[in-house]
Every structure is written in C-alpha cells, then in structure tokens.
C-alpha cells in the first residue's frame with residue numbers, strides 16, 4: 164500500500180494540455196496531464212484517456228485530435244476543460260480547425276495536430292498513440308505544470324476508492 168499516491172505521483176513531471184477532439188459533426192475538449200512524445204520517426208505523441216469521457220467517444224469515431232499546451236496563466240482553462248457534462252463546453256473560447264479537422268485552442272502556447280495511429284490498453288484508461296501531422300507555437304509563455312494544479316483533478320479521492 165503506497166501512502167498518499169497522489170503526492171508521490173506529483174514527482175513525475177507532466178505539463179497540462181487541452182485535447183480537442185471531433186467526430187466530424189461534434190467537437191469537445193478535455194484537460195489531460197498524461198501526455199508524452201513516444202517516437203522520433205514517425206513523430207508520435209501518446210496520451211492516456213479515461214474511456215468514460217465523452218471525448219473518448221468522439222476520439223474513437225473521428226480518429227483525430229489536437230494537443231494544446233497550456234501556459235502558466237491558464238489555470239482556469241485547465242479547470243474548465245477538466246469538467247464533464249457541460250452543455251456547451253467549447254463556447255467562449257477561440258478555436259480554429261487544424262489540418263486534421265480537430266479543434267485547435269488559439270489561446271494555448273502551442274498545439275500539435277494529430278491523427279490517431281492506434282490504441283493500447285492501460286488499466287482503467289486507454290493510451291491513444293497519435294501521429295503528429297502539424298504543429299505550431301501560438302503564444303509566448305512558460306508551460307503550466309501538473310504539479311501546479313494541486314488537487315484540481317480530484318485524484319486523491321480516486322486513489323481512496
């Protein structure tokens with residue numbers, strides 16, 4: 164039994180991202196910290212997604228996504244996109260469509276526009292391995308770190324279960 168796993172896991176460095184998804188007709192976005200580069204050639208990113216998220220349905224159906232990097236000023240964005248069940252979650256933010264068709268968050272520091280390559284099983288999550296087809300810096304700033312978000316994701320409650 165590991166005591167306070169949520170505190171221990173803060174030692175593993177992660178950024179904070181908003182992942183935009185689309186099935187062609189509907190768009191959504193969610194906050195994610197479990198994101199990493201996993202290959203040089205081809206250039207691949209992977210992220211871990213809870214299959215209960217609404218975003219997972221759209222990701223599976225559309226096979227595309229954007230990974231948008233949040234900055235130090237984007238704490239409230241991380242909170243907003245970390246909530247589920249909002250009726251119009253995308254409203255009030257500026258978006259444009261990337262080459263893949265995924266929604267790109269214009270307020271982010273940078274984005275990676277991706278096509279899903281394949282999925283891997285990971286316990287109660289799925290790992291989406293994604294080919295980067297486009298990327299650009301949008302704004303200046305330093306990335307927000309997961310360790311700076313405190314208990315925003317409610318992980319201490321999840322570990323207790």
Ligand SMILES: Cc1cc2nc3c(=O)[nH]c(=O)nc-3n(C[C@H](O)[C@H](O)[C@H](O)COP(=O)(O)O)c2cc1C
Pocket residue numbers: 179191192193194195196197198211212213215216217218219241242244245246247248252309312315316
């Ligand atoms: C800081 C933070 C990091 C998170 N990281 C992840 C993650 O890596 N993977 C994941 O599936 N959910 C993660 N979540 C939870 C989702 O953002 C959250 O459940 C969201 O409501 C899902 O949105 P949806 O149901 O609209 O798709 C994180 C939440 C926060 C606040």
